[in-house]
Amino acid sequence: MERTLKISKIKDGTVIDHIPSGKAVKVLNILKISENTSVSIGIRVPSNMMGFKDVIKIENKFLEKIELDKISLIAPSATISIIKDYDITEKFKVDLPESVIGIVRCTNQNCITNAGEPVSPEFKVISANPLALKCIYCKREMSESDVINSL
Amino acid sequence: MLKNKSLISIADLEDDDINAIFEKADYISGHMDEVLRTSPMKSKILATLFYEPSTRTRLSFEASMERLGGSVISMADSKTSSFAKGETLADTIRIVESYSDIIVIRHPLEGASLLASKFSSKPIINAGDGSGEHPTQTLIDLYTIRNETGGIDDREITIVGDLKYGRTVHSLILALSRYNVKINLVSPPSLALPNYVYNGIKDKLNIETYNNLDDVISGTDVLYVTRIQKERFVDKNEYYKLIGSYKITLNEVNKMKNGSIIMHPLPRVDEIDPAVDYTKNAKYFRQAANGIPVRMSLISIILGD
16 A cells, blocks of 8 residues: 555645654644644654654644744654645744743743743743753753643 | 943853953052042942842842942832732843943842843843852852952862852853863762753863862862752751761861962851961951952942943
8 A cells, every 4th residue: 555545635724744753742732723623643654764753734724933933842854734635735834933932831840930020931941952941030950841831 | 341231150251251340340459549539439329129139149249239329229128019019020130220330139030130231221140049159259159269269260269068059159160161270070969960050061171079178188279168058958857967067176277288269249147267367378258258249349340431
């Protein structure tokens, strides 16, 4: 059987490809998926580039910037394809920004950003792989698992 | 370079800024009568917002501004202020910046001073944010090492006590990473330097960890003692056991080399025997007194006299 048949094509929507194997469910958890949206997930799909990868296809959904930024944190290798009428109209890699603003909460309960002040939590990306963020306010570092838990 | 800038972290300062602060502090110390007469900060107002108890730091900032001829406004008590009514720090700062030319803030949460600086067009000085930084204490510490031992480079500095919660220690170690020094950290394992501080400086500093002060005391130029806080211990017996093994007495002073000094950010409780106060090594009261010229210098430079 051909690999492409394992996950059916979608007419309109978004394909998130090249997700590190095992992270598809985490990626899905951070996306706002409405109840009537069809989602196909491929887990441990063989990949020339990555050995194995995960793939998510979401019908009739186009990702917002904040969702792309969240994906970049936990799956920095991911590629996004926008599908319209079965054709790829746009394809790009997610972009891990230098600063992460308003997406992740600081895990330090004694950080001023957790005290109801009118500011967005802000982090510098100090390492992409493994992911590590540093809060610009309290200077504490967050690991990938801290980040995933607070997304 | 520092004119109209906030001082949130010691990392905000260039080496030249630190030297300029020290040189001006030297000048102020030597020309106090002239400074008092000319009142260089006349018509300027310094606001102190202390959300945590402090005696020395607040009085020292207020005395420094008064000696420069400026005025001081203060939040009477954070328990009765608008903060207690639920006002955000951001709103308090927006108001206080319209009343003053420079704001000194101490707050129990980390990052509070940085947040304040984002809501103020006036310079903010961090006087301690949670277990974060206390950069003016660090300037005073560096100034004391420089003046009492004739320099900072090539010194062996032993820091003993609570390295986990002590914000003065975190700021000091960060600042010392600019200099060519050897640092010995002496603490019980439960009060060791946190990884997030250690990771930031381990590649820049010659730094070693010890459990026993005797391993390093004879080679030490600067013995920096910090308070082990009783309230951190659930089991008070554990505190008394610990404090005994890190207490500085004449016995320890006798093992120190000629010209070496003992510092402490104060308040001191049980860590240094009062008998040590009368030795020539004890410089902690001088260190506290240095708070005045150093803070006078900093305020003058930021407000640009």
